[in-house]
Amino acid sequence: MKRWRNYIIGICSIAVAGLVGAAAFFFWPHSLPQVQASKSQPTGSELIARGEYLTVAADCAACHTTKSGKPFAGGLAFKLPFGTIYSPNITPDKTAGIGDWTDAEFVRAMRSGVGKHGEDLYPAFPYSSYALLSTDDILAIKAYLMTLASVADPAPENSLAFPFNQRPLMRGWKFLFVPWGPFQPDPGKDKQWNDGAYLVEALAHCGECHTPRGLMFQRKQGVALSGGDVDGWKAWNITSDKDYGLGNWSDEQIADMLTAGHAKDRGVAAGPMREAIDLSLSKLPKSDIDAIVAYLRTVPAVSGDADHKAARRKEEELTAGSTPTSASLQAGKDIYAGACASCHGWNGEGQFNPHAAILGGHALADPTASNVVRVVLQGSSDHASAPGKTMPSFAKTYTDAEIAALANYVVEHFSGRKGTVTAEQVSEAR
Ligand code: HEC
Ligand code: HEC
Ligand code: HEC
Structure with missing residues (x-):
């Protein structure tokens, strides 16, 4: 996975860039400045409601709640080639969770990526974005989290190989790439x-x-929001x-x-x-x-x-399936005819489920077909519709070579571009 490959290169470069690290050692704010909510911060149930809204908008659950796990009990695995880290339990439990964290410690974690005991946290926890949150909002999130059911199960221990388990390496990274203060509204804008x-x-x-990432896994803010990898x-x-x-x-x-x-x-x-x-x-x-x-x-x-320019064939060209330009693509077309056309039609319109209208999607015009391959492997459920109509997983149905041929056909059929997916890439995506 490219994201994590970048991540390794990033951590290595930090190790090498010892100078920055050493400088950062002294400058990164590990101190615990006192924090206080402003006069306009709501109290009581209004504060909890505000915190709940912020927790949803910040999507803390995406990483701190697993599919079958208890809410905010952590345990989601972030698999890296050199080990695995797990999201922690952030329920109010005093030992397994963050029940005995002070407000100042919580604000420091969200702003500077520092844990309760001063340890540096990995940027898989997106504090480089949360650093822009206001102190009031961070405190409201904490107030809400403290109303949740405590879960006493600790998240599994991280298993990272040396030197990646050396948390202070993160200091150089944070020094360079984490904003130093909260978001400042632009008075010239409404x-x-x-x-x-x-x-x-x-x-x-x-x-x-x-946002695309650079060699050190940092977001390239000069080309913000121009397309990334996850x-x-x-x-x-x-x-x-x-x-x-x-x-x-x-x-x-x-x-x-x-x-x-x-x-x-x-x-x-x-x-x-x-x-x-x-x-x-x-x-x-x-x-x-x-x-x-x-x-x-x-x-x-x-x-x-x-x-990466958006591209699509005209609807009238799609009719009964475009003519494949090679034998391998013909195999892809045959799979599409048997397994996909019933829901998506040849013209990419949703047959029984309007959500299956995929024509015009960016994914269908991407020669690497990254997202097409992944949606075929993993499926995707649009919660709005009944079972049987959502996108099933075909991981067990087809071989790597078949999925590659199918994805290349889908790209050619819908956008006119040449797909470049190989069986090896499908295997890597599994
Ligand atoms: C993209 C995934 C992701 C999201 C979203 C996320 N976290 Fe985390 N969080 C992590 C990971 C991974 C860690 C562990 C980092 C480490 O071990 O260095 C972590 C660590 C933490 C910690 C430190 C806990 C400890 O025991 O050291 C706190 C507190 C925390 N997150 C709170 C939150 C809150 C509050 C939100 C929402 C505002 C949030 N996180 C959103 C992935 C995420
Ligand atoms: C039972 C109906 C059904 C079948 C069969 C089906 N799909 Fe889907 N497909 C959907 C639905 C519904 C969505 C939208 C999912 C969502 O909204 O999360 C979707 C989404 C997609 C997307 C959009 C992905 C993106 O990232 O934009 C692609 C591509 C796709 N399907 C390809 C296929 C292919 C190829 C097959 C055959 C192997 C197939 N589908 C079979 C229902 C189906
Ligand atoms: C956890 C990662 C993640 C986050 C956070 C995220 N996105 Fe996305 N977004 C994606 C991925 C991946 C796709 C491609 C989905 C596909 O092709 O099926 C996407 C697709 C989109 C699309 C469709 C683009 C197109 O050309 O088809 C829009 C618009 C979008 N995101 C906007 C946003 C906005 C605005 C936010 C923040 C409010 C956001 N996303 C947050 C990962 C993310």
Whole structure:
């Protein structure tokens, strides 16, 4: 997985860049400054409600609750080639969870990635975005978490090999890449834009997935939101660029994608985006979604390589399936005819489930077909519809070579581009 490959290179470069590390050792704020809520912070049940809203918008559950686990008890594995780290239990349990953390310790964790005992936390915990949260909001999140059911089971121990288990290595990284203060509203912009900026940059941390990463796993803020990688899924360019990003999308299309995971003529969002939608974005008030859209409109346009331009065939060319340009693609077409066309049709329209309307989706025009391969392997359930109509997993049905042929056919059929997927890549994606 590229994300983690970058991560290793990143950690190695930090180890090498000892100078920065050494400097950071002295400068990184491990001290525990006193924190206090402002006068405008609500109290009582209003505070808890605010905290619950913020916890949903920040999608803490995506990483701290496992599919079959108790809420916020942690234990989600982040598998790296050199070991595994687990998200911790953040329920109010005093030993297994964070029940005996002080406010100052909690604020320090969210802002500076420092644990209760001063240990440096890995940036798989997206504190480089949460660092922009206001102190009031961080305290409201803590107040809400403290009302949850305690869970006494600790998360499993991390198993990282030396030198990656050396947490102080993170200090160099944090020194370079974590913002030093909370989000500052731009007085030249209106409230809606500022609300949107706060949601996108801090709370909903869109950039953690949608911004490309550099060699040190840092987000490249110069090309923010121009497309990233998350566990092998491509998180597309969402800048205002007309050809590569959302510049040609209507407000309604963006809002529908964010709240429902599908939008007319723009396909669907699966994988990690589906999860962000189900757990977080679909639960936000409309005013928040409108604010996100308003802010995204102003994100500077960034283009990409020609392969990432949106592309689709005209509907009339799709009819009964385009003619494959090779024998291997014919095998892909045969699979599509037998296993996919019943739900997606040859023209990419949803047959029994309108959510299966995939025509126009960015994923179908990507020659590497990363997301097509993954959705075929993993399936994707749009929660709105009945079982039997959602995207099933075909991991056990087809071989790597068959899935490669299928994905290449899907790309060629819907976009006219040449797919480049190999059986090895499918095997890696499994
Ligand atoms: C993308 C995944 C992800 C998200 C989203 C996330 N966390 Fe975490 N969090 C982690 C991981 C992984 C760790 C462990 C890091 C380590 O071991 O260095 C962690 C660590 C923590 C810790 C330190 C706990 C300890 O015992 O040291 C706290 C507190 C925490 N997270 C709170 C939150 C809150 C509150 C939210 C939402 C505002 C949140 N996290 C969202 C992945 C995430
Ligand atoms: C956990 C990672 C993650 C987070 C957080 C995330 N996204 Fe995504 N997003 C993705 C992935 C992956 C896709 C591609 C889904 C697919 O092709 O099926 C995607 C797709 C999208 C799309 C559709 C783009 C297209 O061209 O089809 C939009 C719009 C979008 N995201 C906006 C956002 C916004 C706005 C936020 C923050 C409010 C956000 N995303 C947060 C991972 C993420
Ligand atoms: C039972 C109906 C059903 C079948 C069969 C089915 N799909 Fe899907 N598919 C869906 C639905 C519904 C979605 C939207 C999922 C969501 O919203 O999370 C979807 C989504 C997709 C996407 C969009 C992924 C993205 O990231 O944009 C692709 C590509 C896709 N399916 C390809 C296929 C292929 C190839 C096959 C055959 C192997 C297939 N589907 C079989 C129902 C189906």
